[in-house]
Amino acid sequence: MKRGGYFRAGPPSGFPDLTGFKDNNGKIFFIEVKKRTGRARDDQKQFHYMLTNHNIIHGIARSPEDALKIIDEELVGYGFK
Template sequence: MNKTEEHEIQSQIMIDVSKHHCHIFRTNTGTVEMKRGGYFHAGPPPGFPDLTGFKDSNGKIFFIEVKKTTGRAREDQKQFHYMLTNHNIIHGIARSPEDALKIIDEELVGYGFK
């Protein structure tokens, strides 16, 4: 499975979760070379999950890291996971829309991280 297929999983998760009484947003990141030299890194801190949202029912926030079947969390993603776990925030790794809905519905903390 390539990056395009991972993006397709992410898109399907967004569609399914938004139909499930939740608001969900994709995190944009990027690096831009500056005219005067150097680079500007846009977006959240390293390790920030791919998708962020909240449940309409109770306002609880959740974070979803999207991975293909064989994908693994990077070290910076693991560090972000530890921080979220310490604050008991709903989050996890989703490899399918079903995983994402499980994380959200069951309010799981750290699903899919080892």
Template sequence: MTEEHKIQNDIRVAVSAHGCTIFRTNVGKVKMQNNRWFDTGLPRGFPDLFGFKHSDGKIFFIEVKNENGRPRPDQIKFHDFLTRVGVIHGIARSSEDALKIIDEELVGYGY
């Protein structure tokens, strides 16, 4: 089984070479050395990657899963929101999936 981290890195390289800018999101809370909590501020369920196409500026969101991965309830809720507003997004299990989502401007691919 392929690790999601490797799939995510492969996607970042492929999408960057494909005329897009892509960012990795870091979500969650971390306890710092001073015992205070640091929260990234992103909403629960925010996808792993997001970016935009250089050709037209359209934004996209990519949730990365391995071949057996399934979206969590908070990820499905975020997907429902993106679907309602018509934003390009989907689940990618490979760089080919990610490029398909972006190039075909798919809304909700893989959910």
């Protein structure tokens, strides 16, 4: 069978920078890392909406403290407006 064309492997567009899970309860989390003034792209916002609809821990971290807050407090959508 002949195939041709462009092939793209890896995570989808808008996928957050960091992914992990909490050992104590197995919940998965996603962290988007941004500078202090960085903004989420449209594809990142779409991914945020999907994660929010499924009540999945995720957010924008502008510091290590933000990342820990999102994870420890199991926040959904932290930093998105």
